[in-house]
Amino acid sequence: MALLETHGLTAFYRDFQALFGVDVTLDAGETLAIVGANGAGKSTLMRSISGVLINGARQILFEGRPIGALAAPQVMALGIAMVPEGRKLFPSLSVEENLLIGRYGRATKGAWSLETVYRLFPILKERRNNPGTALSGGQQQMVAIGRALMSNPRVLLCDELSLGLAPVVIRDIYAAFPAIRESGASIVVVEQDIGQAMKIADRLYCMMEGRVTLSGRPSELNRAAIHAAYFGADS
Amino acid sequence: MNWADTILQGVLLGGLYALFAAGLSLVFGIMRLVNLAHGDLIVLAAYLILVLVDTLNLNPFIALVIAMPIMFGVGWLLQTYVLNRTLGPDILPPLLVTFGLSVVLQNGLLQVYSADSRRIPSGYLDTASISIGSLHVGVMPLLTFFSAVAVILILNRLLYATELGRAFRATSDDAVTAGLMGIQPNRTFAIATGIAMAIVAVAALYLGTRSNFDPTIGPARLIYAFEAVIMGGLGSLWGTLVGGIILGMAQTIGGAINPEWQILAGHIAFVLVLLFRPRGFFPRAVD
Numbered sequence: 001m002a003l004l005e006t007h008g009l010t011a012f013y014r015d016f017q018a019l020f021g022v023d024v025t026l027d028a029g030e031t032l033a034i035v036g037a038n039g040a041g042k043s044t045l046m047r048s049i050s051g052v053l054i055n056g057a058r059q060i061l062f063e064g065r066p067i068g069a070l071a072a073p074q075v076m077a078l079g080i081a082m083v084p085e086g087r088k089l090f091p092s093l094s095v096e097e098n099l100l101i102g103r104y105g106r107a108t109k110g111a112w113s114l115e116t117v118y119r120l121f122p123i124l125k126e127r128r129n130n131p132g133t134a135l136s137g138g139q140q141q142m143v144a145i146g147r148a149l150m151s152n153p154r155v156l157l158c159d160e161l162s163l164g165l166a167p168v169v170i171r172d173i174y175a176a177f178p179a180i181r182e183s184g185a186s187i188v189v190v191e192q193d194i195g196q197a198m199k200i201a202d203r204l205y206c207m208m209e210g211r212v213t214l215s216g217r218p219s220e221l222n223r224a225a226i227h228a229a230y231f232g233a234d235s
Numbered sequence: 236m237n238w239a240d241t242i243l244q245g246v247l248l249g250g251l252y253a254l255f256a257a258g259l260s261l262v263f264g265i266m267r268l269v270n271l272a273h274g275d276l277i278v279l280a281a282y283l284i285l286v287l288v289d290t291l292n293l294n295p296f297i298a299l300v301i302a303m304p305i306m307f308g309v310g311w312l313l314q315t316y317v318l319n320r321t322l323g324p325d326i327l328p329p330l331l332v333t334f335g336l337s338v339v340l341q342n343g344l345l346q347v348y349s350a351d352s353r354r355i356p357s358g359y360l361d362t363a364s365i366s367i368g369s370l371h372v373g374v375m376p377l378l379t380f381f382s383a384v385a386v387i388l389i390l391n392r393l394l395y396a397t398e399l400g401r402a403f404r405a406t407s408d409d410a411v412t413a414g415l416m417g418i419q420p421n422r423t424f425a426i427a428t429g430i431a432m433a434i435v436a437v438a439a440l441y442l443g444t445r446s447n448f449d450p451t452i453g454p455a456r457l458i459y460a461f462e463a464v465i466m467g468g469l470g471s472l473w474g475t476l477v478g479g480i481i482l483g484m485a486q487t488i489g490g491a492i493n494p495e496w497q498i499l500a501g502h503i504a505f506v507l508v509l510l511f512r513p514r515g516f517f518p519r520a521v522d
Contacts, residue, residue, distance in 0.1 A: 050415060072414035081415075088412040092404040101401050105417010151417070 003028045018044040020210045031187040033201035040207040042190040050082040051075035081153035087144040089132035096128040102150030110152030111183035117146040138169035158189040249483030250380030253476040254438035256463035258431030271333040274457030275340035280439030302436040310432030314425040344450035355443035379441040462505040468515030
Protein backbone atom coordinates (compact mmCIF):
# COMPACT_ATOMS: atom_id res chain seq x y z
CA MET A 1 0.00 0.00 0.00
CA ALA A 2 1.28 3.44 -0.88
CA LEU A 3 1.98 5.81 2.00
CA LEU A 4 0.13 8.66 0.33
CA GLU A 5 -1.98 8.62 -2.80
CA THR A 6 -4.41 10.80 -4.65
CA HIS A 7 -7.26 9.31 -6.70
CA GLY A 8 -8.89 11.40 -9.36
CA LEU A 9 -8.14 14.49 -7.31
CA THR A 10 -10.11 17.56 -8.35
CA ALA A 11 -9.73 21.03 -6.86
CA PHE A 12 -11.50 24.31 -7.41
CA TYR A 13 -10.97 27.99 -6.63
CA ARG A 14 -14.62 29.06 -6.65
CA ASP A 15 -15.75 28.41 -10.25
CA PHE A 16 -12.27 27.85 -11.56
CA GLN A 17 -11.19 24.21 -11.71
CA ALA A 18 -7.47 23.85 -11.03
CA LEU A 19 -7.05 20.05 -10.90
CA PHE A 20 -8.77 17.54 -13.19
CA GLY A 21 -8.42 14.06 -11.75
CA VAL A 22 -4.81 13.87 -10.57
CA ASP A 23 -3.43 10.45 -9.56
CA VAL A 24 -0.15 10.54 -7.65
CA THR A 25 1.33 7.90 -5.34
CA LEU A 26 4.13 8.21 -2.83
CA ASP A 27 5.71 5.10 -1.32
CA ALA A 28 7.35 5.09 2.10
CA GLY A 29 10.92 6.37 1.96
CA GLU A 30 10.52 7.72 -1.55
CA THR A 31 11.29 11.19 -2.88
CA LEU A 32 8.93 12.49 -5.54
CA ALA A 33 9.40 15.55 -7.68
CA ILE A 34 6.49 17.31 -9.30
CA VAL A 35 7.47 19.57 -12.16
CA GLY A 36 5.50 21.82 -14.42
CA ALA A 37 5.13 25.38 -15.60
CA ASN A 38 3.37 28.15 -13.73
CA GLY A 39 -0.32 27.40 -13.39
CA ALA A 40 0.08 23.67 -13.98
CA GLY A 41 -1.56 22.91 -10.64
CA LYS A 42 1.54 21.86 -8.66
CA SER A 43 0.91 24.21 -5.76
CA THR A 44 -2.80 23.41 -5.80
CA LEU A 45 -1.86 19.74 -5.42
CA MET A 46 0.31 20.61 -2.40
CA ARG A 47 -2.40 22.80 -0.90
CA SER A 48 -4.95 20.02 -1.38
CA ILE A 49 -2.82 17.37 0.30
CA SER A 50 -1.89 19.65 3.22
CA GLY A 51 -5.53 20.53 3.92
CA VAL A 52 -5.37 24.21 3.01
CA LEU A 53 -7.86 23.31 0.28
CA ILE A 54 -10.65 20.89 1.15
CA ASN A 55 -11.33 18.09 -1.34
CA GLY A 56 -13.44 14.97 -1.54
CA ALA A 57 -12.52 12.76 1.42
CA ARG A 58 -11.52 9.70 -0.61
CA GLN A 59 -9.58 11.66 -3.20
CA ILE A 60 -6.55 11.68 -0.90
CA LEU A 61 -5.52 8.63 1.11
CA PHE A 62 -2.83 8.50 3.79
CA GLU A 63 -1.98 4.89 4.68
CA GLY A 64 -5.33 3.99 3.16
CA ARG A 65 -7.18 6.46 5.36
CA PRO A 66 -9.27 9.13 3.60
CA ILE A 67 -7.90 12.59 4.47
CA GLY A 68 -9.07 14.71 1.54
CA ALA A 69 -11.73 16.49 3.58
CA LEU A 70 -9.55 17.18 6.64
CA ALA A 71 -8.41 20.71 7.49
CA ALA A 72 -4.74 21.64 7.71
CA PRO A 73 -4.28 21.21 11.50
CA GLN A 74 -5.67 17.65 11.38
CA VAL A 75 -3.56 16.69 8.36
CA MET A 76 -0.49 18.10 10.05
CA ALA A 77 -1.21 16.12 13.22
CA LEU A 78 -1.15 12.91 11.14
CA GLY A 79 2.41 13.68 10.09
CA ILE A 80 2.21 15.52 6.79
CA ALA A 81 4.21 18.74 7.12
CA MET A 82 4.43 21.44 4.49
CA VAL A 83 7.10 23.96 3.54
CA PRO A 84 4.80 26.50 1.88
CA GLU A 85 5.57 28.40 -1.28
CA GLY A 86 7.18 31.73 -0.42
CA ARG A 87 8.45 30.31 2.90
CA LYS A 88 5.78 32.13 4.96
CA LEU A 89 7.81 32.64 8.14
CA PHE A 90 6.00 34.35 10.99
CA PRO A 91 7.44 37.89 11.17
CA SER A 92 6.54 38.37 14.85
CA LEU A 93 8.51 35.28 15.83
CA SER A 94 12.26 34.83 16.15
CA VAL A 95 14.06 32.15 14.16
CA GLU A 96 13.97 29.79 17.12
CA GLU A 97 10.30 30.51 17.81
CA ASN A 98 9.51 29.86 14.15
CA LEU A 99 11.16 26.46 14.54
CA LEU A 100 9.40 25.71 17.82
CA ILE A 101 5.96 26.54 16.43
CA GLY A 102 6.48 23.78 13.87
CA ARG A 103 5.74 21.16 16.49
CA TYR A 104 2.68 22.90 17.96
CA GLY A 105 0.18 20.44 16.55
CA ARG A 106 2.39 17.34 16.61
CA ALA A 107 5.09 17.09 19.25
CA THR A 108 6.28 13.64 18.21
CA LYS A 109 9.70 12.58 19.34
CA GLY A 110 12.01 11.53 16.53
CA ALA A 111 15.11 12.44 14.59
CA TRP A 112 14.35 16.15 14.55
CA SER A 113 14.64 18.61 17.41
CA LEU A 114 16.03 22.14 17.76
CA GLU A 115 19.45 20.59 18.19
CA THR A 116 19.39 18.42 15.07
CA VAL A 117 17.83 21.15 12.93
CA TYR A 118 20.62 23.48 14.04
CA ARG A 119 23.11 20.75 13.14
CA LEU A 120 21.56 20.51 9.69
CA PHE A 121 21.61 24.30 9.19
CA PRO A 122 24.31 25.69 11.52
CA ILE A 123 23.79 29.28 10.36
CA LEU A 124 20.33 29.25 11.99
CA LYS A 125 21.84 28.65 15.43
CA GLU A 126 23.90 31.84 15.10
CA ARG A 127 20.79 33.76 14.13
CA ARG A 128 18.35 32.05 16.44
CA ASN A 129 17.24 35.27 18.15
CA ASN A 130 16.79 37.33 14.98
CA PRO A 131 13.28 37.89 13.67
CA GLY A 132 12.65 35.20 11.05
CA THR A 133 12.17 37.79 8.35
CA ALA A 134 15.52 39.52 9.00
CA LEU A 135 17.34 36.62 7.30
CA SER A 136 18.40 36.20 3.69
CA GLY A 137 16.06 34.31 1.38
CA GLY A 138 18.09 31.13 1.55
CA GLN A 139 18.29 31.25 5.35
CA GLN A 140 14.54 31.85 5.52
CA GLN A 141 14.04 28.77 3.38
CA MET A 142 16.18 26.82 5.84
CA VAL A 143 13.96 28.03 8.70
CA ALA A 144 10.85 27.00 6.76
CA ILE A 145 12.27 23.51 6.16
CA GLY A 146 13.44 23.22 9.77
CA ARG A 147 10.03 24.37 11.00
CA ALA A 148 8.34 21.59 9.04
CA LEU A 149 10.88 19.01 10.26
CA MET A 150 10.26 19.90 13.92
CA SER A 151 7.06 17.86 13.89
CA ASN A 152 9.04 14.79 12.76
CA PRO A 153 6.76 14.34 9.75
CA ARG A 154 6.21 11.09 7.89
CA VAL A 155 5.74 13.10 4.70
CA LEU A 156 7.47 16.40 3.95
CA LEU A 157 5.84 18.53 1.25
CA CYS A 158 8.12 21.21 -0.22
CA ASP A 159 6.52 23.80 -2.46
CA GLU A 160 8.90 25.70 -4.79
CA LEU A 161 11.97 25.68 -2.56
CA SER A 162 14.11 27.41 -5.15
CA LEU A 163 11.73 30.28 -5.85
CA GLY A 164 13.68 33.54 -5.95
CA LEU A 165 16.94 32.01 -4.72
CA ALA A 166 20.37 32.10 -6.37
CA PRO A 167 21.62 28.77 -7.85
CA VAL A 168 24.41 28.47 -5.27
CA VAL A 169 21.89 28.92 -2.44
CA ILE A 170 19.54 26.36 -4.00
CA ARG A 171 22.42 23.88 -4.06
CA ASP A 172 23.04 24.47 -0.35
CA ILE A 173 19.41 23.83 0.44
CA TYR A 174 19.16 20.63 -1.56
CA ALA A 175 22.39 19.46 0.11
CA ALA A 176 20.26 18.97 3.23
CA PHE A 177 17.96 16.45 1.55
CA PRO A 178 20.03 13.28 2.00
CA ALA A 179 19.94 13.86 5.77
CA ILE A 180 16.17 14.43 5.67
CA ARG A 181 15.66 11.20 3.69
CA GLU A 182 17.85 9.33 6.11
CA SER A 183 15.65 10.48 8.99
CA GLY A 184 12.88 8.41 7.44
CA ALA A 185 10.68 11.10 5.96
CA SER A 186 9.16 10.61 2.53
CA ILE A 187 9.44 13.75 0.46
CA VAL A 188 7.42 15.49 -2.25
CA VAL A 189 9.10 18.47 -3.88
CA VAL A 190 7.47 20.81 -6.31
CA GLU A 191 10.11 22.26 -8.55
CA GLN A 192 10.23 24.31 -11.72
CA ASP A 193 13.87 23.40 -12.32
CA ILE A 194 13.78 20.04 -14.12
CA GLY A 195 17.52 19.44 -13.71
CA GLN A 196 17.33 19.86 -9.94
CA ALA A 197 14.22 17.69 -9.76
CA MET A 198 15.81 14.83 -11.71
CA LYS A 199 18.86 14.93 -9.49
CA ILE A 200 17.06 14.34 -6.19
CA ALA A 201 13.90 12.41 -7.11
CA ASP A 202 13.25 8.68 -7.23
CA ARG A 203 10.26 9.36 -9.43
CA LEU A 204 9.00 12.38 -11.24
CA TYR A 205 5.55 13.61 -12.21
CA CYS A 206 5.11 16.26 -14.83
CA MET A 207 1.94 18.36 -14.69
CA MET A 208 0.27 20.64 -17.19
CA GLU A 209 -3.06 22.43 -16.98
CA GLY A 210 -4.24 20.53 -13.93
CA ARG A 211 -3.38 17.04 -15.16
CA VAL A 212 -0.43 14.66 -14.88
CA THR A 213 1.07 14.46 -18.36
CA LEU A 214 4.07 12.24 -17.68
CA SER A 215 5.53 10.20 -14.86
CA GLY A 216 8.39 7.80 -14.29
CA ARG A 217 11.89 7.35 -12.96
CA PRO A 218 14.37 10.03 -14.02
CA SER A 219 16.56 7.37 -15.66
CA GLU A 220 13.63 6.23 -17.82
CA LEU A 221 12.61 9.68 -18.98
CA ASN A 222 14.37 11.69 -21.61
CA ARG A 223 14.54 15.45 -21.71
CA ALA A 224 12.52 15.73 -24.89
CA ALA A 225 9.59 13.79 -23.42
CA ILE A 226 9.67 15.95 -20.27
CA HIS A 227 9.91 19.06 -22.37
CA ALA A 228 6.83 18.03 -24.29
CA ALA A 229 4.92 17.18 -21.12
CA TYR A 230 6.01 20.43 -19.51
CA PHE A 231 5.10 22.85 -22.24
CA GLY A 232 2.61 20.89 -24.31
CA ALA A 233 3.34 18.63 -27.27
CA ASP A 234 3.48 21.30 -29.93
CA SER A 235 6.08 23.58 -28.47
CA MET B 236 -3.51 72.89 42.87
CA ASN B 237 -1.05 70.42 44.33
CA TRP B 238 0.87 69.25 41.25
CA ALA B 239 2.50 66.21 42.78
CA ASP B 240 -0.83 65.01 44.10
CA THR B 241 -2.65 65.70 40.83
CA ILE B 242 -0.06 63.89 38.73
CA LEU B 243 0.00 60.92 41.10
CA GLN B 244 -3.78 60.64 41.01
CA GLY B 245 -3.66 60.90 37.23
CA VAL B 246 -1.13 58.09 36.96
CA LEU B 247 -3.20 55.88 39.24
CA LEU B 248 -6.36 56.65 37.26
CA GLY B 249 -4.38 55.67 34.17
CA GLY B 250 -4.06 52.21 35.68
CA LEU B 251 -7.85 51.86 35.56
CA TYR B 252 -7.94 52.91 31.92
CA ALA B 253 -5.14 50.49 31.10
CA LEU B 254 -7.24 47.73 32.68
CA PHE B 255 -10.20 48.77 30.53
CA ALA B 256 -7.95 48.69 27.48
CA ALA B 257 -5.75 45.61 28.01
CA GLY B 258 -8.37 43.11 26.86
CA LEU B 259 -9.31 45.26 23.89
CA SER B 260 -5.65 45.54 22.93
CA LEU B 261 -5.08 41.79 23.23
CA VAL B 262 -8.07 40.90 21.04
CA PHE B 263 -7.29 43.52 18.45
CA GLY B 264 -3.64 42.47 18.37
CA ILE B 265 -4.44 38.82 17.73
CA MET B 266 -7.45 38.88 15.44
CA ARG B 267 -7.80 42.49 14.25
CA LEU B 268 -11.24 42.50 15.82
CA VAL B 269 -12.57 45.71 17.34
CA ASN B 270 -15.06 44.73 20.01
CA LEU B 271 -17.52 47.62 20.33
CA ALA B 272 -19.26 45.83 23.20
CA HIS B 273 -16.06 45.83 25.30
CA GLY B 274 -17.30 48.61 27.61
CA ASP B 275 -20.68 46.94 28.09
CA LEU B 276 -18.97 43.66 28.88
CA ILE B 277 -17.05 45.50 31.64
CA VAL B 278 -20.39 46.70 33.01
CA LEU B 279 -21.83 43.18 32.72
CA ALA B 280 -18.88 41.86 34.72
CA ALA B 281 -19.40 44.60 37.32
CA TYR B 282 -23.00 43.44 37.81
CA LEU B 283 -21.79 39.86 38.02
CA ILE B 284 -19.37 40.80 40.82
CA LEU B 285 -22.06 42.88 42.51
CA VAL B 286 -24.50 39.95 42.48
CA LEU B 287 -21.83 37.64 43.91
CA VAL B 288 -21.00 40.15 46.64
CA ASP B 289 -24.68 40.81 47.46
CA THR B 290 -26.13 37.31 47.37
CA LEU B 291 -23.21 35.31 48.74
CA ASN B 292 -21.99 38.09 51.00
CA LEU B 293 -18.50 37.75 49.60
CA ASN B 294 -15.50 39.99 49.78
CA PRO B 295 -15.30 41.65 46.32
CA PHE B 296 -11.81 40.23 45.73
CA ILE B 297 -13.09 36.70 46.37
CA ALA B 298 -16.02 37.48 44.08
CA LEU B 299 -13.46 38.47 41.42
CA VAL B 300 -11.78 35.07 41.71
CA ILE B 301 -15.16 33.49 40.93
CA ALA B 302 -16.07 36.04 38.24
CA MET B 303 -12.85 35.64 36.25
CA PRO B 304 -13.42 32.03 35.11
CA ILE B 305 -17.10 32.81 34.45
CA MET B 306 -16.13 35.75 32.25
CA PHE B 307 -13.48 33.58 30.57
CA GLY B 308 -16.31 31.20 29.68
CA VAL B 309 -18.46 34.07 28.42
CA GLY B 310 -15.63 35.24 26.18
CA TRP B 311 -14.92 31.72 24.94
CA LEU B 312 -18.57 31.12 24.03
CA LEU B 313 -18.96 34.57 22.50
CA GLN B 314 -15.95 34.04 20.26
CA THR B 315 -16.75 30.44 19.34
CA TYR B 316 -20.43 30.84 18.54
CA VAL B 317 -20.69 34.47 17.43
CA LEU B 318 -17.53 36.39 16.65
CA ASN B 319 -15.63 33.66 14.78
CA ARG B 320 -18.45 33.63 12.25
CA THR B 321 -17.98 37.34 11.58
CA LEU B 322 -14.23 37.27 10.98
CA GLY B 323 -13.02 37.52 7.40
CA PRO B 324 -11.54 39.88 4.89
CA ASP B 325 -14.40 42.34 5.47
CA ILE B 326 -14.02 44.36 8.69
CA LEU B 327 -17.65 45.49 8.78
CA PRO B 328 -19.43 42.32 10.09
CA PRO B 329 -17.58 42.17 13.44
CA LEU B 330 -18.18 45.89 13.97
CA LEU B 331 -21.91 45.54 13.30
CA VAL B 332 -22.28 42.43 15.40
CA THR B 333 -20.42 43.83 18.42
CA PHE B 334 -22.33 47.12 18.08
CA GLY B 335 -25.55 45.12 18.20
CA LEU B 336 -24.26 43.14 21.15
CA SER B 337 -23.56 46.43 22.93
CA VAL B 338 -27.18 47.53 22.47
CA VAL B 339 -28.49 44.15 23.60
CA LEU B 340 -26.29 44.13 26.71
CA GLN B 341 -27.28 47.65 27.75
CA ASN B 342 -30.98 46.99 27.37
CA GLY B 343 -30.77 43.55 28.93
CA LEU B 344 -29.01 45.00 31.99
CA LEU B 345 -31.60 47.80 32.14
CA GLN B 346 -34.40 45.22 32.19
CA VAL B 347 -32.82 43.17 34.93
CA TYR B 348 -31.14 45.76 37.14
CA SER B 349 -33.05 48.99 36.27
CA ALA B 350 -31.36 52.32 35.62
CA ASP B 351 -30.45 52.87 39.28
CA SER B 352 -26.75 53.43 39.72
CA ARG B 353 -25.02 50.86 41.88
CA ARG B 354 -21.69 50.38 43.54
CA ILE B 355 -19.74 47.35 44.71
CA PRO B 356 -19.09 47.80 48.45
CA SER B 357 -15.48 47.14 49.37
CA GLY B 358 -15.72 47.70 53.11
CA TYR B 359 -12.96 49.59 54.83
CA LEU B 360 -10.95 49.69 51.59
CA ASP B 361 -13.44 52.31 50.33
CA THR B 362 -11.77 54.96 52.43
CA ALA B 363 -8.41 53.43 53.35
CA SER B 364 -5.36 55.47 52.39
CA ILE B 365 -1.66 55.52 53.03
CA SER B 366 0.66 58.50 53.33
CA ILE B 367 3.65 58.99 51.07
CA GLY B 368 5.45 62.08 52.35
CA SER B 369 2.83 64.83 52.32
CA LEU B 370 0.57 62.91 49.92
CA HIS B 371 -2.36 60.74 50.88
CA VAL B 372 -3.01 57.97 48.41
CA GLY B 373 -6.11 55.80 48.37
CA VAL B 374 -5.47 52.10 48.74
CA MET B 375 -8.00 51.24 46.01
CA PRO B 376 -6.37 53.50 43.38
CA LEU B 377 -3.00 51.98 44.29
CA LEU B 378 -4.40 48.47 43.98
CA THR B 379 -5.94 49.41 40.64
CA PHE B 380 -2.63 50.60 39.29
CA PHE B 381 -0.64 47.63 40.51
CA SER B 382 -3.30 45.28 39.16
CA ALA B 383 -2.92 46.94 35.76
CA VAL B 384 0.87 46.50 35.89
CA ALA B 385 0.46 42.89 37.00
CA VAL B 386 -2.08 42.14 34.24
CA ILE B 387 0.23 43.58 31.61
CA LEU B 388 3.27 41.75 33.00
CA ILE B 389 1.40 38.46 32.96
CA LEU B 390 -0.01 39.07 29.48
CA ASN B 391 3.43 39.89 28.10
CA ARG B 392 4.85 36.79 29.68
CA LEU B 393 2.02 34.75 28.19
CA LEU B 394 2.57 36.24 24.74
CA TYR B 395 6.36 36.05 24.63
CA ALA B 396 7.33 33.12 26.82
CA THR B 397 4.71 30.41 26.32
CA GLU B 398 3.70 28.06 23.55
CA LEU B 399 0.18 29.51 23.58
CA GLY B 400 1.63 33.00 23.15
CA ARG B 401 3.68 31.85 20.16
CA ALA B 402 0.49 30.42 18.67
CA PHE B 403 -1.31 33.75 19.29
CA ARG B 404 1.40 35.71 17.49
CA ALA B 405 1.70 33.21 14.65
CA THR B 406 -2.06 33.23 14.09
CA SER B 407 -2.05 37.02 14.12
CA ASP B 408 0.71 37.04 11.47
CA ASP B 409 -0.81 34.49 9.09
CA ALA B 410 -3.75 32.27 10.00
CA VAL B 411 -3.42 29.96 6.97
CA THR B 412 0.22 29.14 7.65
CA ALA B 413 -0.57 28.80 11.35
CA GLY B 414 -3.01 26.06 10.32
CA LEU B 415 -0.14 24.21 8.66
CA MET B 416 1.61 24.22 12.06
CA GLY B 417 -1.38 22.49 13.64
CA ILE B 418 -2.83 25.67 15.14
CA GLN B 419 -6.61 25.95 14.93
CA PRO B 420 -7.16 29.69 14.55
CA ASN B 421 -10.77 29.64 15.78
CA ARG B 422 -9.80 27.83 18.95
CA THR B 423 -6.88 30.19 19.51
CA PHE B 424 -9.20 33.17 19.07
CA ALA B 425 -11.67 31.72 21.59
CA ILE B 426 -8.93 31.39 24.21
CA ALA B 427 -7.75 34.95 23.51
CA THR B 428 -11.23 36.41 23.94
CA GLY B 429 -11.65 34.31 27.09
CA ILE B 430 -8.48 35.82 28.52
CA ALA B 431 -9.62 39.30 27.50
CA MET B 432 -12.90 38.76 29.36
CA ALA B 433 -11.07 37.54 32.48
CA ILE B 434 -9.17 40.85 32.39
CA VAL B 435 -12.49 42.63 31.89
CA ALA B 436 -13.59 41.13 35.22
CA VAL B 437 -10.55 42.70 36.93
CA ALA B 438 -11.36 46.05 35.31
CA ALA B 439 -14.99 45.66 36.41
CA LEU B 440 -14.01 45.14 40.04
CA TYR B 441 -12.18 48.47 40.16
CA LEU B 442 -14.77 50.26 38.03
CA GLY B 443 -17.51 49.10 40.39
CA THR B 444 -15.75 49.75 43.68
CA ARG B 445 -14.35 53.20 42.83
CA SER B 446 -17.46 54.80 41.45
CA ASN B 447 -21.12 54.27 40.71
CA PHE B 448 -22.15 52.45 37.58
CA ASP B 449 -25.38 51.83 35.72
CA PRO B 450 -26.22 49.84 32.57
CA THR B 451 -25.52 52.73 30.20
CA ILE B 452 -21.95 53.70 31.08
CA GLY B 453 -20.26 51.04 28.95
CA PRO B 454 -19.72 53.02 25.75
CA ALA B 455 -17.87 55.82 27.60
CA ARG B 456 -15.49 53.20 29.12
CA LEU B 457 -14.99 51.85 25.60
CA ILE B 458 -13.94 55.30 24.40
CA TYR B 459 -11.37 55.59 27.21
CA ALA B 460 -10.08 52.12 26.42
CA PHE B 461 -9.81 52.98 22.74
CA GLU B 462 -7.96 56.19 23.44
CA ALA B 463 -5.49 54.37 25.69
CA VAL B 464 -4.85 51.68 23.06
CA ILE B 465 -4.42 54.15 20.19
CA MET B 466 -2.19 56.56 22.15
CA GLY B 467 0.01 53.67 23.29
CA GLY B 468 0.35 52.27 19.78
CA LEU B 469 -1.66 49.34 18.44
CA GLY B 470 -0.38 45.98 19.56
CA SER B 471 1.86 47.15 22.42
CA LEU B 472 0.59 46.31 25.90
CA TRP B 473 3.08 48.52 27.74
CA GLY B 474 2.08 51.24 25.28
CA THR B 475 -1.51 50.71 26.41
CA LEU B 476 -0.44 51.38 30.01
CA VAL B 477 1.34 54.55 28.88
CA GLY B 478 -1.74 55.59 26.90
CA GLY B 479 -3.93 54.99 29.95
CA ILE B 480 -1.61 57.08 32.13
CA ILE B 481 -1.60 59.98 29.66
CA LEU B 482 -5.38 59.89 29.53
CA GLY B 483 -5.64 59.68 33.32
CA MET B 484 -3.19 62.54 33.88
CA ALA B 485 -4.88 64.75 31.30
CA GLN B 486 -8.25 64.17 32.96
CA THR B 487 -6.98 64.79 36.48
CA ILE B 488 -5.06 67.91 35.52
CA GLY B 489 -8.01 69.22 33.52
CA GLY B 490 -10.31 68.45 36.43
CA ALA B 491 -8.00 70.19 38.90
CA ILE B 492 -8.08 73.36 36.84
CA ASN B 493 -11.82 73.24 36.36
CA PRO B 494 -14.01 70.21 37.14
CA GLU B 495 -15.99 70.81 33.94
CA TRP B 496 -12.85 70.21 31.89
CA GLN B 497 -12.01 66.78 33.22
CA ILE B 498 -13.44 64.61 30.42
CA LEU B 499 -12.72 67.13 27.69
CA ALA B 500 -9.04 67.42 28.72
CA GLY B 501 -8.61 63.67 28.20
CA HIS B 502 -10.06 63.84 24.70
CA ILE B 503 -7.92 66.86 23.84
CA ALA B 504 -4.80 65.00 24.96
CA PHE B 505 -5.87 62.13 22.69
CA VAL B 506 -6.30 64.44 19.70
CA LEU B 507 -2.91 66.03 20.37
CA VAL B 508 -1.18 62.66 20.51
CA LEU B 509 -2.87 61.63 17.26
CA LEU B 510 -1.77 64.89 15.68
CA PHE B 511 1.91 64.52 16.56
CA ARG B 512 2.29 60.73 16.86
CA PRO B 513 -0.39 59.30 14.58
CA ARG B 514 0.81 55.73 15.21
CA GLY B 515 0.95 56.21 18.97
CA PHE B 516 3.98 55.97 21.23
CA PHE B 517 4.98 52.34 20.78
CA PRO B 518 3.64 51.17 17.42
CA ARG B 519 4.42 47.61 16.46
CA ALA B 520 7.29 47.55 13.94
CA VAL B 521 5.68 44.82 11.85
CA ASP B 522 2.10 45.38 10.78
